[in-house]
Amino acid sequence: MAEFFHMGGYAAFVWPSYGLAALVFIGVIWQSLADLRAQKRLVDKLETRRRNRKPEDGA
Amino acid sequence: MGRAIAALIARDLRLAVRAGGGGGMAVFFFLITVSVVAVGVGPNLSLLAQIAPGILWVALLLSSLLTLERLFQADLEDGTLDLLAMGPLPLEAIAAAKAFSHWLTTGLPLLVAAPLLGLLLNLPVNVFPPLILSMAIGTPALSFLGAIGAALTVGVRRGGLLASLLVVPFYVPVLIFGVGAADEAISGAPPGVMLQALSLLGAVTLASLVIGPVAAAAGLRAALK
Amino acid sequence: MLTASQRLQAFANPTRFMALSGRLVAPLGVLTAAVMAxxxxxxxxxxxxxYQxxxxxxIMYIHVPSAWLSLFVYSVMAVASGVALVFRHPIADVCAKAAAPIGAAFTFLALVTGSLWGEPMWGTWWVxxxxxxxxxxxxxxxxGYMALRATIDDPHAATRPAAVLALVGFVNVPxxxxxxxxxxxxxxxASVFRIDGPTVASSMLVPLMTLAVGFTLFFVVMLLVRMRAEVLRRRVRAMSLRRAEG
Structure with a gap:
C-alpha cells in the first residue's frame, strides 16, 4: 500500500495531477449545479409572483 | 465603389491628422516600450543585439493594439457607421477600408520608427533588411486582425482592453514568422529559412486580409442593430 | 421584429430542450461516474x-484526455456558433456559451498536468x-471568449460577436x-526531448481510452446542466424585463 502511494518516487507529481483533476471536476460540477439551482429558484419566484399579482387577467 | 473606398480612407486620414494622430501616440508608446525593456534587461549590448528582433516585434505589436479601440468606436457613437452601412458600400469593404487606414496611420509610422529603435538595441546591420521587410509584410495583418477585435467590442464597456485580449492570441503567428525571419539573419543561417519565414508571414497576412474584413463586418452588423 | 411563428419557435425549442435534457442528465451522470471509476x-x-x-x-491518463477534450470542446463550440450565426437557433447559442468554461477547465487541466509531468521527465516545469x-x-x-460573453449583458446582443470570435478562433487554431x-x-x-520515442503500449491504451470516454461523458452531462441553467437565466431575464415594462 505504501508502495502504491509512493508511486516509484514520483508521488509528488502523480498525486497532485489526480488531486487537481478531482478539484477541477468537482469545481465544474458544483458551480454548474449551484447556478442551475439558483436560476430555478428565480424562475419559481417570478412565476409565483406573477400568478399572485394578476389572477383577474385569467391569462 | 473604388472611389467611395478612397473617399472613406481619405476621410479617416484627415481625421487622424487633425486629431493629433493616433499614430503619433503609437510611435511614442513604441519608443517608450523599447526603452523600458532595454533598461529592464540591462545594458549588455551583445545580449540586446541578440534579442532585439523579439523586443522590436513585441513592442510593435503592443503599440498597434493601442489605437484599435478608436477604429470603429467614434464612428459608431456619432452615427457615421449607420450612414456608411446604409450607403452603397458593403460593410466588408467599409471594414477593410478602415483597417487599411489604421495601417496607414499606425502600422506605417511604426515601421518607419523601427530602424531607429533598432540602433538603440545594437541590432546588427545585416539584420535590418530582413527585420524591416518582415515588419512591412506583417504589420497589415496586425491592422486587419485587430479590426476583428475592434468590431466585436465596439459597443462594449472598456472595449479597448477587451479587444487587445481577444486579438493577441491571433497575433501569435505574425509574431513568430516576423521574428523568425530576423532571427535567421542573426544566427547566420542560409537565406532559405528566412525566405520561408517571410513567405509564411505573407500567407498569414493574405489570410488576415480576407478573414479580417469578413469577421469585422459580421461583428459590426451586431452592433448596428 | 419577430413574427408570431418565429416567436413561438424560439419559445418551443428551449422548452423541448428542457424537457429532453431533464430526462437525460441523471442517467448520463450515473453512466459517467461508472466509466470514470x-x-x-x-x-x-x-x-x-x-518502462521508460x-x-x-x-499522469498521461489525465493529461492526454484533457488535451483531447480541450480541442473537442472548442470544435463543439465552433459548430454551435456557426449554427447560431446562420440559423439563429437559440439553443445553439446557449450551447456555445455553456461549453466555453468547461473547455477552459479541460485546457487548464491539460496545462498543469503537462507541467507536472514535465518536471520529472524534462527536469523543468515548463517547456x-x-x-x-x-x-x-x-x-x-x-x-477571451468568456470575457467577451461576460461584458455583454444582453444574451441576444452577445450571440453574434461571440459566434464570430469562436469561428475566427477555430480558423486560427490550426x-x-x-x-x-x-x-x-x-x-x-533536439537533445532536450523527443515525444515520438516510445510507441503506446496496449496496457496504456485501456486506461487512456476509458478515461477519454469518461471525460467526454462528463463534458456532455455538464454541458446539459449548464445549458439548462442558461435557458432558465434567459427566461428569468425575459420575465423581469416584461415585469419592468409593466
Missing part, C-alpha cells in the same frame, strides 16, 4: 508503470514545446499550432 481503476491500479517513464505515465505553447494560446482564446510548431523546431535543441 473503471478508468481510474485501470489508470491507478490495473496498469503497469511504463515509470509511474509518471499515470516552450510546440504542444504546450499552442495549448496555452488555446487557453487564452477560451478566456494556423497558430502550425506556426508554433515551426518556431519550435527552429529554436528547440
Amino acid at each position: 473503471v478508468g481510474l481503476y485501470f489508470a491507478l491500479f490495473a496498469s503497469p508503470p511504463d 517513464q515509470g509511474e509518471t505515465v499515470r 516552450w514545446d510546440a504542444r504546450l505553447t499552442s495549448v496555452l494560446i488555446l487557453f487564452f482564446i477560451y478566456l 494556423i497558430i499550432h502550425y506556426s508554433v510548431n515551426w518556431w519550435n523546431t527552429l529554436h528547440q535543441p
